[in-house]
Amino acid sequence: MTGKQAFAKIDAVRDTLEEIALNMWREPEGPFREHKAAKWVADALEAEGFTVEMGAGGVPTAIKATWGSGRPVYGILGELDALPGMSQIVATHKEAAQQDGYGQACGHNLLGVGSLGGAIGLKAEMEARGLPGTVVYYGCPAEEILVGKGYMARGGAFDDIDYSVAYHPGTVTGVNVARNTALNSAYFHFKGITAHAGGDPHNGRSALDAVEIMNVGANYLREHVTSDVRIHYIITEGGVAPNIVPDRATSKYFVRAFTRQAVEEVYERVLDLAKGAAIMTGTTVEVEYLGGCYQNLPNMKLAEVLDSALREIPREGYTEEEREFARALNASAPKAYSTILKRTGLPEGTEFHEDVLPLSAAADSFGSTDVGDVQHIAPGIMFTTASYNLGAPGHSWQIAACSGHSIGMKGMLYAAKAIALLGLKVIEDPQILIDARAEFDAAMAGQKYVCPITDDMPIPQ
Numbered sequence: 001m002t003g004k005q006a007f008a009k010i011d012a013v014r015d016t017l018e019e020i021a022l023n024m025w026r027e028p029e030g031p032f033r034e035h036k037a038a039k040w041v042a043d044a045l046e047a048e049g050f051t052v053e054m055g056a057g058g059v060p061t062a063i064k065a066t067w068g069s070g071r072p073v074y075g076i077l078g079e080l081d082a083l084p085g086m087s088q089i090v091a092t093h094k095e096a097a098q099q100d101g102y103g104q105a106c107g108h109n110l111l112g113v114g115s116l117g118g119a120i121g122l123k124a125e126m127e128a129r130g131l132p133g134t135v136v137y138y139g140c141p142a143e144e145i146l147v148g149k150g151y152m153a154r155g156g157a158f159d160d161i162d163y164s165v166a167y168h169p170g171t172v173t174g175v176n177v178a179r180n181t182a183l184n185s186a187y188f189h190f191k192g193i194t195a196h197a198g199g200d201p202h203n204g205r206s207a208l209d210a211v212e213i214m215n216v217g218a219n220y221l222r223e224h225v226t227s228d229v230r231i232h233y234i235i236t237e238g239g240v241a242p243n244i245v246p247d248r249a250t251s252k253y254f255v256r257a258f259t260r261q262a263v264e265e266v267y268e269r270v271l272d273l274a275k276g277a278a279i280m281t282g283t284t285v286e287v288e289y290l291g292g293c294y295q296n297l298p299n300m301k302l303a304e305v306l307d308s309a310l311r312e313i314p315r316e317g318y319t320e321e322e323r324e325f326a327r328a329l330n331a332s333a334p335k336a337y338s339t340i341l342k343r344t345g346l347p348e349g350t351e352f353h354e355d356v357l358p359l360s361a362a363a364d365s366f367g368s369t370d371v372g373d374v375q376h377i378a379p380g381i382m383f384t385t386a387s388y389n390l391g392a393p394g395h396s397w398q399i400a401a402c403s404g405h406s407i408g409m410k411g412m413l414y415a416a417k418a419i420a421l422l423g424l425k426v427i428e429d430p431q432i433l434i435d436a437r438a439e440f441d442a443a444m445a446g447q448k449y450v451c452p453i454t455d456d457m458p459i460p461q
């Protein structure tokens with residue numbers, strides 16, 4: 001049976017995989033600072049006979065590890081970073097392990113290591129059966145700021161893949177065939193003239209006024225964009241005291257939409273808001289573009305094959321202790337829980353999603369991921385496995401808790417097997433990749449991937 005040797009290998013290295021995932025959970029690292037995670041993952045790949053290149057695409061914490069030769073070249077996308085301020089212990093209540101520390105509230109420890117397990121398992125079966133092809137594991141940094149893969153892509157890291165897969169832990173199991181959003185991000189630094197706010201305000205030019213007026217403009221702009229567009233901002237610097245006219249103020253913006261082109265058009269209009277606000281307030285503005293990412297481009301051919309792989313793999317059940325843990329977490333976020341019950345049609349009281357969502361049930365997301373960049377370079381597909389309690393909200397302490405728990409580990413190992421089985425199916429039936437490629441070419445319609453990370457942008461250290 002296809003997958004038997006891959007699954008046996010994944011089961012055999014289970015302890016090692018769980019240990020790395022727990023290490024990443026205990027010592028979560030921020031974007032472009034994933035030095036420990038990258039080392040743990042790279043060491044495991046090296047021990048399994050992969051050729052490891054650190055600094056893939058010129059990004060210090062990015063890994064490109066290769067095994068095998070010839071085609072098809074299968075890119076497996078792992079991620080390594082955590083979220084700020086989301087430190088959490090394994091518990092059914094919110095409690096930081098380290099005050100204000102990083103936490104695995106997006107489960108990237110499961111993501112990075114599930115993908116690692118997939119690469120290791122696939123290699124084992126290819127080797128045993130003498131199958132052709134190349135397995136490439138990518139350790140991708142800085143997904144949470146949506147630019148890690150963009151930087152890697154700019155450096156050419158994904159140029160030679162034939163197709164890719166990306167696993168993400170989730171509340172449900174299924175293949176992501178719905179839309180999500182492309183994104184641009186930037187800081188707007190306004191500079192004005194300080195003055196005593198009571199004594200001689202007429203001599204001041206407030207940079208904070210400019211930030212506020214730009215935000216007002218953005219709020220009016222929302223009315224005149226398509227309904228998929230999302231504009232979010234925060235003020236990261238707004239002065240030091242009310243009686244000092246702020247000569248420096250900064251806002252940070254995200255602009256999202258269902259297509260890269262729409263993002264670029266709306267972003268241009270946001271730039272005009274900044275210029276207008278500067279003119280109105282007698283200040284100047286400097287735009288610090290932080291990069292962006294593409295929307296996803298799910299390949300339906302690969303989606304069908306992956307969907308059947310997910311249905312074939314035997315799944316582990318949950319223990320009563322795990323079910324109790326999940327019930328408590330579901331009760332802690334009732335709104336998210338009732339939303340997912342409606343979406344899945346599951347009855348009240350359900351602890352976990354233990355099925356595979358049909359492709360037709362995929363729902364559009366207005367979030368973003370830099371996986372979209374890789375999916376615009378070669379055919380690709382993304383999927384989730386149930387790795388948390390059913391009602392865990394996105395980027396939450398509940399997710400951070402499950403990511404350090406056996407609940408997360410079970411979802412991670414199931415994902416590893418799905419990654420391996422997809423690779424085996426593609427090798428065994430070359431028509432899959434021919435069809436996937438034709439679909440990709442038709443979707444791209446002659447357009448080439450243009451990296452949203454411009455050449456002048458230095459790699460953040």
Ligand SMILES: [Zn+2]
Nearest residue numbers: 106108143168
């Ligand atoms: Zn994530």
